[in-house]
Amino acid sequence: MSLVELPTTAVPPARRRLAGRGLPLLRGTGLVGHLCAIVLLGALLVAVFGAAIAPHDPDLTNLSFAFVGRFQDHYLGFDSQGRDLLSRLLAGARTSILGPLVVVLLSMLFGTVLAIATAWKGGRFDTIVSAALDVLFAFPAIVLAIIASVVIEPGLKAASLALSVAYTPYIARVLRSAALRERSRDYIAALEVQGLRAWVICVRHLGRNMLPIIVAQGTILFGYAMVDLAAISFLGLGVQPPQADWGVMVATGQSGVLQGYPMESLCAGLCIVVVVIAVNLLGERLSDRSTLVTR
Amino acid sequence: MSAADGRLLDVASLAVQLPVGGELRTVLHDVSFHIGPGEALGLVGESGSGKSMTARAIARLLPAGAVTTGTISYAGGDVTALKGAALRSYRAEVAMVFQDPRAHINPVRRIGDFMTEALRTNHGVSKADAVARAIGLLAEVGIADGQRRLEQHPHELSGGLLQRVMIASALLTEPRLLLADEPTTALDVTTQADVMAILDDLRRERGMALLFITHDLELASAVCDRTAVMYAGQLVEQRTSSQLHDDPLHPYTAGLVGARPRIDGDVTRLAAIPGRPRSAYEAPAGCAFADRCEHVEDACGEARPPLEPIEDGFVRCRRATELRGMLRAGGRHG
Ligand SMILES: Nc1ncnc2c1ncn2[C@@H]1O[C@H](COP(=O)(O)OP(=O)(O)OP(=O)(O)O)[C@@H](O)[C@H]1O
Ligand SMILES: [Mg+2]
Numbered sequence: 001m002s003l004v005e006l007p008t009t010a011v012p013p014a015r016r017r018l019a020g021r022g023l024p025l026l027r028g029t030g031l032v033g034h035l036c037a038i039v040l041l042g043a044l045l046v047a048v049f050g051a052a053i054a055p056h057d058p059d060l061t062n063l064s065f066a067f068v069g070r071f072q073d074h075y076l077g078f079d080s081q082g083r084d085l086l087s088r089l090l091a092g093a094r095t096s097i098l099g100p101l102v103v104v105l106l107s108m109l110f111g112t113v114l115a116i117a118t119a120w121k122g123g124r125f126d127t128i129v130s131a132a133l134d135v136l137f138a139f140p141a142i143v144l145a146i147i148a149s150v151v152i153e154p155g156l157k158a159a160s161l162a163l164s165v166a167y168t169p170y171i172a173r174v175l176r177s178a179a180l181r182e183r184s185r186d187y188i189a190a191l192e193v194q195g196l197r198a199w200v201i202c203v204r205h206l207g208r209n210m211l212p213i214i215v216a217q218g219t220i221l222f223g224y225a226m227v228d229l230a231a232i233s234f235l236g237l238g239v240q241p242p243q244a245d246w247g248v249m250v251a252t253g254q255s256g257v258l259q260g261y262p263m264e265s266l267c268a269g270l271c272i273v274v275v276v277i278a279v280n281l282l283g284e285r286l287s288d289r290s291t292l293v294t295r
Numbered sequence: 296m297s298a299a300d301g302r303l304l305d306v307a308s309l310a311v312q313l314p315v316g317g318e319l320r321t322v323l324h325d326v327s328f329h330i331g332p333g334e335a336l337g338l339v340g341e342s343g344s345g346k347s348m349t350a351r352a353i354a355r356l357l358p359a360g361a362v363t364t365g366t367i368s369y370a371g372g373d374v375t376a377l378k379g380a381a382l383r384s385y386r387a388e389v390a391m392v393f394q395d396p397r398a399h400i401n402p403v404r405r406i407g408d409f410m411t412e413a414l415r416t417n418h419g420v421s422k423a424d425a426v427a428r429a430i431g432l433l434a435e436v437g438i439a440d441g442q443r444r445l446e447q448h449p450h451e452l453s454g455g456l457l458q459r460v461m462i463a464s465a466l467l468t469e470p471r472l473l474l475a476d477e478p479t480t481a482l483d484v485t486t487q488a489d490v491m492a493i494l495d496d497l498r499r500e501r502g503m504a505l506l507f508i509t510h511d512l513e514l515a516s517a518v519c520d521r522t523a524v525m526y527a528g529q530l531v532e533q534r535t536s537s538q539l540h541d542d543p544l545h546p547y548t549a550g551l552v553g554a555r556p557r558i559d560g561d562v563t564r565l566a567a568i569p570g571r572p573r574s575a576y577e578a579p580a581g582c583a584f585a586d587r588c589e590h591v592e593d594a595c596g597e598a599r600p601p602l603e604p605i606e607d608g609f610v611r612c613r614r615a616t617e618l619r620g621m622l623r624a625g626g627r628h629g
Contacts, residue, residue, distance in 0.1 A: 122359045185398070186393065186395065186399045187399050187400055187401045189356050189393075189399070190391070190393060190399040190400065191401070192355075192386070193354050193356065193386055193389075193390065193391045194386065194390075194413040194468075195382075195384070195385075195386035195387045195417050196383075196412065196416060196417065197383065197416070200416055204412075205404075208403070209403060
């Protein structure tokens, strides 16, 4: 009698992870994916309710407390203006997270529409639009942000708009090849023969079946948008001080760093890094999953 | 040409070129046939002969960059020029059944969505009516539990069931012309016979015209009034099905008839055509079949023979009249 019964149908680990348990939206992203999602959910809650749960007024200055460390219920101490650091981090989450969110939504919308339209129409339309996008692609996001801050006024609106435009060619290019692949699939031809309108096929079938890739790309883009927006704020072209914002805080914390009080820059930087890492890890997993699903 | 002369679909001198690696490659060359209302035409040929391309040209599904010459007219109107609303209303009258049902149904949508979407968005049928009609047609193609099937996804159905769904869905909008591109090739033999019988019954019942594509000449003869044979992107012969089968005029047709295993008395014989099939772009300059034909003469290689009318159809062979009667099914001469 054998001591060990070998399992006859061993599921390879990769398959198990894919088929895996988990929330429907995150299925197949593994433990890391779920942890990242929890971090991001927390960040989103802070973005919405941060200002309300801040223990102190984030804009109340008291120069006699400048650079004072942990003190009573001021857990992270004070910044160069003597404002409560924790409250500023909580309040600053709103622009720091909703800004990139707007950028992602806008550029994904523009990019997806352009990708599907060029893939569907092909021919001269495709050539012209792709060429125009290539030209746009050559402009660095920062240059567009400078132009926007001159044309509009420096602020979150101009910065988000500039980034949305700057990212659109990138998204359109990535999604166009996915749309082309989907367009050439036989079920699309079958729908065409049924006499359905092109936009009906594009929205209800082609676009919908590309959703996994769209979500994955959007997630990865969020990280870039966050870092770029912070950089733009750092340069003074984004969110304007004294409004609390992580990017602005990294910038205004500079003077403290030089004087040996790095808390403000460090904390704000850490917040950015944590959110960006979480969103990138999740995005990578979603995108792995989407390529496996669409094969 | 108009509908008045009894033709629903008229394809004349159709030629199609497709872009391959920067240059145009001929895939169809001089294809001509017509189908009357309620009539069934078989289109037979080996793999790569251009059967699917012909159907795709008629359905306006050619790949981007395709160059089409010749005419395709439907009910008197030019199909190749249609666009927008006119193209959609043409497509509402012409339905297509594809060879591989699994690839041709959106895998993430339910069967019900697939079957009712066109009815609801194009024909203004209410959801309840569309569902009722779908269930009715599923019953006609032999799927009794239609209600349940409509809720399922394609991966939950077998190939045979899916092909029936495809046929039911094609018939749902009551088309006047059905393009069936090897509708049974992906199915196992018993299912093939079932599906074919269903298709044939429904067609006769509804007086629907049919272009039936297959590589099985026997099957085409059984289902169709007339049969056309394609070789290397051209039509080589088109006759009434029984004549084509019993008295083939083109050596290639004769080879096709002979290529089927037949049981004649006590011998089982498989007379294959020597050589491999040619695509249109690699066919020889004169007669496309010249390099595989056992009746070839020097003159055959000089000019491409035209499609010549004979009493019950057309044939594209210089020696057709001369060889008549010598090309009995499966016969090898030498
Ligand atoms: N997208 C394409 N681009 C270029 N050439 C193509 C393309 N699709 C098919 N062809 C060529 O067109 C020719 C005709 O193909 P078609 O699919 O019509 O053949 P068929 O008669 O339907 O064959 P089968 O019985 O295998 O379905 C073939 O030589 C094929 O290589
Ligand atoms: Mg084919």
